Amino acid sequence: MKKRDEIPVCDTWNLADILPSESAWEELFRETEQELSGYKEFEGHLMDSGEMLFSCLRFDEEVSLKIETLFVYGKQKSDEDTGNAKYQEFAAKARALSYQAAGLSAYLVPEILSFPEETLREYQENYPQLSRYKRTLEIILNKKAHTLSAAEEALLAKSLEATSGASDIFNMFNNADAKFPEILDENQKPVQITHGNFIAFMEKQDRRVRKSAFEALYSVYKQFGNTLASTFFSNGKKASFYASARNYTSARAFSLWENEIPETVYDNLIQAVHEDISYLHEYVSIRKEALGVDELHMYDLYVPMVSLEEKKIPFEDAKRMVLEGLKPLGEEYLSLLREGFDNRWIDVYENEGKRSGAYSWGVYGIHPYVLLNYNGTLDSVFTLAHEMGHALHSWYSDKNQTYVDAGYKIFVAEVASTCNEALLIRHLLATTKDKNERAYLVNHFMDSFRGTLYRQAMFAEFEDETHRLVKEGQILTGELLGKTYHKLNEFYFGPDMIIDPEIDFEWSRIPHFYTPFYVYQYATGFSAAVAISSKILSGDEKVIKGYFEFLSGGNSMTPIDLLKLCGVDMSTAEPVKDALLVFAGLLKEMRELI
Structure with a gap:
C-alpha cells in the first residue's frame, strides 16, 4: 500500500x-x-x-x-x-x-x-x-x-x-482504525485485506481466496460487534429524537419529507421487489449452476459466472471506454468529461489511510471532484462512469441555478450516475461479438440489478425495520441486528443460497446507514436510470432534451417533477416493475448463453 x-x-x-x-x-x-x-x-x-x-x-x-x-x-x-x-x-x-x-x-x-x-x-x-x-x-x-x-x-x-458522535465514531473506526488480516492470494502470497481490494478478492475465480477474504473482513466486524451495534443504535435514537421533536410520525417520514418524497414511494419499492423476488431466486439458481457448486455461499456472489481472462484495465483505457459508452449524450457532455479527466478533477488510486469507496463532491462555482480507489477491474470502470455522472449533474446544476437552488435532492442524485452506467453496459453489449464476453457483460448487468436494486431495497427494508424498533423502545443489540439482517438475506436470496453467519455482520460496515433512509434511493434511482437510458438509446429527442433539463434543474422543482421531465413518474411503482422486467430478460438470455 x-x-x-x-x-x-x-x-x-x-x-x-x-x-x-x-x-x-x-x-x-x-x-x-x-x-x-x-x-x-x-x-x-x-x-x-x-x-x-x-x-x-x-x-x-x-x-x-x-x-x-x-x-x-x-x-x-x-x-x-x-x-x-x-x-x-x-x-x-x-x-x-x-x-x-x-x-x-x-x-x-x-x-x-x-x-x-x-x-x-x-x-x-x-x-x-x-x-x-x-x-x-x-x-x-x-x-x-x-x-x-x-x-x-x-x-x-x-x-x-x-449528537453527531455515532457517525463520527463509525467513520473513524471504519476508515482509520479498522485493520483487516492478511490472507494468501491465488499465488500463495500474503496480502492484507483493505476496503479498496476486498471486492476485487471477492471476484477472484479461486474460491479459497474468496472465502478467506470474506472471513477475514467480517472477523474484524464481528470482533467489534457490540461497539458497532451501539453506534448504530445511537444513530437510530438520534434520528428518532429529531423526528419526534419536529412532530413527524417517524424518522422515515422526517427523512423523506425533507427530500419532498411521499412515503408511498418507499413502500412501492419494497412491494414491487417483494412481488418479483422470484427473479432474484432465479438469479441465485443460475449462479449456482454456472459456478458448478453444490452449495452457493455469500462469498460466491461477486465472482463472474463466466470465466474470462482476468485482465487489468489501465485508467487511460477506462477513460476511453467511458467516453465511447456515453456518446449518446452528445459532444458537450463528452467535452466536459474530457475536461474532468485532463484537469485533475479525480483522485484516482488507493493509498494508505485514504477513505474507502468513491464519491463526487465539490463547492458551488468550482468544478466538481471525484474520489476513486481505482483497481483496474471492470467494476471500477463503471464506478468512474457513475461518479462522473454525479460530477456532471452538479456541473449542469451549478451552471444553470443559483447557489440556493443548485443543490439537488438525494432522491435524484443517483439517477444521472446510474444512467451513465446503464449507457456504458449497453454500449459494451452492443459492440461485443464474442459470445463468452457477451455472457460476461450480461452477468455484469445482472449483478447491477442484484447489487443496486435488490440489495439496496433489502438495506432499505432493514433500515425501516430497525428504526421502527427504536421508535418502539427496543434496544438494538448486535444479536438482534444480526438476526434481523439474517432473515432478510434468507427471504431475498431464497432456498439455493447458504446464508453464512459472517453476513449477519454486514449491516455493521455500511456507511450509508449513518445517513438514515438514504439507501432506498439507489434502488429507485437505478430504476429511473434504466428507463431513461432506454429512451435515450431509442433516440427519443424529447427525453434527451428533458434529461438535460433535469440535469440543469438542481432543486428548482421537486424531485418527482424533475424526473417527469425525462418521462419517468416515480410516484408510481411502474419504473421499478419495468426495471425488473429488464432483469427478467437478462436472466432468460443468461440461461441461453450458459
Missing part, C-alpha cells in the same frame, strides 16, 4: 482550485467566524420590509457558501489520508462553524413563518430581488407544521454537534 506522497501528482485531485493553500483556509475560517455575528442584526426585523428579508437571505447564502468551502476542502483533504490529524481538525472546525451558524440563524425560518401570508406575498411582488428565493420560501412554507419556535429551533441547532 503506497503512502499518499508516493502517488504521482497527476493521479490526484487538485484541491487548490477550491483554496490555494492551507493558510487561505485559515484566513477564510477567521473571516467567516467573525461574520457570524451579522445574523443578530436581522433577528426580529425580517418583517420590516422586503429589502430586509432579502438582505438576510442573501447574507445567509453567502455565509453558507463560505462554510461549505471550508468544510469540503477540509473533509476532502482528510479523505486523502484519514489518519492525518491536521485535516481532521480542519473538517471538525468547519463542521462546528456550521453548527454555530445554524444556531445563530435558527430564528430565520420561524420568523418567516410568523409573517401573515399576505405580507409575504406583498414583499415578493414589490421587491423583485426576492424572486431569487422563491423556491426557498416555498420549501419553508411547506414545513410550517414541522417548524418550532425560534428558541426551540436554536436549541435543536445547537444540539447537532453533540
Whole structure:
C-alpha cells in the first residue's frame, strides 16, 4: 500500500482550485467566524420590509457558501489520508462553524413563518430581488407544521454537534482504525485485506481466496460487534429524537419529507421487489449452476459466472471506454468529461489511510471532484462512469441555478450516475461479438440489478425495520441486528443460497446507514436510470432534451417533477416493475448463453 506522497501528482485531485493553500483556509475560517455575528442584526426585523428579508437571505447564502468551502476542502483533504490529524481538525472546525451558524440563524425560518401570508406575498411582488428565493420560501412554507419556535429551533441547532458522535465514531473506526488480516492470494502470497481490494478478492475465480477474504473482513466486524451495534443504535435514537421533536410520525417520514418524497414511494419499492423476488431466486439458481457448486455461499456472489481472462484495465483505457459508452449524450457532455479527466478533477488510486469507496463532491462555482480507489477491474470502470455522472449533474446544476437552488435532492442524485452506467453496459453489449464476453457483460448487468436494486431495497427494508424498533423502545443489540439482517438475506436470496453467519455482520460496515433512509434511493434511482437510458438509446429527442433539463434543474422543482421531465413518474411503482422486467430478460438470455 503506497503512502499518499508516493502517488504521482497527476493521479490526484487538485484541491487548490477550491483554496490555494492551507493558510487561505485559515484566513477564510477567521473571516467567516467573525461574520457570524451579522445574523443578530436581522433577528426580529425580517418583517420590516422586503429589502430586509432579502438582505438576510442573501447574507445567509453567502455565509453558507463560505462554510461549505471550508468544510469540503477540509473533509476532502482528510479523505486523502484519514489518519492525518491536521485535516481532521480542519473538517471538525468547519463542521462546528456550521453548527454555530445554524444556531445563530435558527430564528430565520420561524420568523418567516410568523409573517401573515399576505405580507409575504406583498414583499415578493414589490421587491423583485426576492424572486431569487422563491423556491426557498416555498420549501419553508411547506414545513410550517414541522417548524418550532425560534428558541426551540436554536436549541435543536445547537444540539447537532453533540449528537453527531455515532457517525463520527463509525467513520473513524471504519476508515482509520479498522485493520483487516492478511490472507494468501491465488499465488500463495500474503496480502492484507483493505476496503479498496476486498471486492476485487471477492471476484477472484479461486474460491479459497474468496472465502478467506470474506472471513477475514467480517472477523474484524464481528470482533467489534457490540461497539458497532451501539453506534448504530445511537444513530437510530438520534434520528428518532429529531423526528419526534419536529412532530413527524417517524424518522422515515422526517427523512423523506425533507427530500419532498411521499412515503408511498418507499413502500412501492419494497412491494414491487417483494412481488418479483422470484427473479432474484432465479438469479441465485443460475449462479449456482454456472459456478458448478453444490452449495452457493455469500462469498460466491461477486465472482463472474463466466470465466474470462482476468485482465487489468489501465485508467487511460477506462477513460476511453467511458467516453465511447456515453456518446449518446452528445459532444458537450463528452467535452466536459474530457475536461474532468485532463484537469485533475479525480483522485484516482488507493493509498494508505485514504477513505474507502468513491464519491463526487465539490463547492458551488468550482468544478466538481471525484474520489476513486481505482483497481483496474471492470467494476471500477463503471464506478468512474457513475461518479462522473454525479460530477456532471452538479456541473449542469451549478451552471444553470443559483447557489440556493443548485443543490439537488438525494432522491435524484443517483439517477444521472446510474444512467451513465446503464449507457456504458449497453454500449459494451452492443459492440461485443464474442459470445463468452457477451455472457460476461450480461452477468455484469445482472449483478447491477442484484447489487443496486435488490440489495439496496433489502438495506432499505432493514433500515425501516430497525428504526421502527427504536421508535418502539427496543434496544438494538448486535444479536438482534444480526438476526434481523439474517432473515432478510434468507427471504431475498431464497432456498439455493447458504446464508453464512459472517453476513449477519454486514449491516455493521455500511456507511450509508449513518445517513438514515438514504439507501432506498439507489434502488429507485437505478430504476429511473434504466428507463431513461432506454429512451435515450431509442433516440427519443424529447427525453434527451428533458434529461438535460433535469440535469440543469438542481432543486428548482421537486424531485418527482424533475424526473417527469425525462418521462419517468416515480410516484408510481411502474419504473421499478419495468426495471425488473429488464432483469427478467437478462436472466432468460443468461440461461441461453450458459
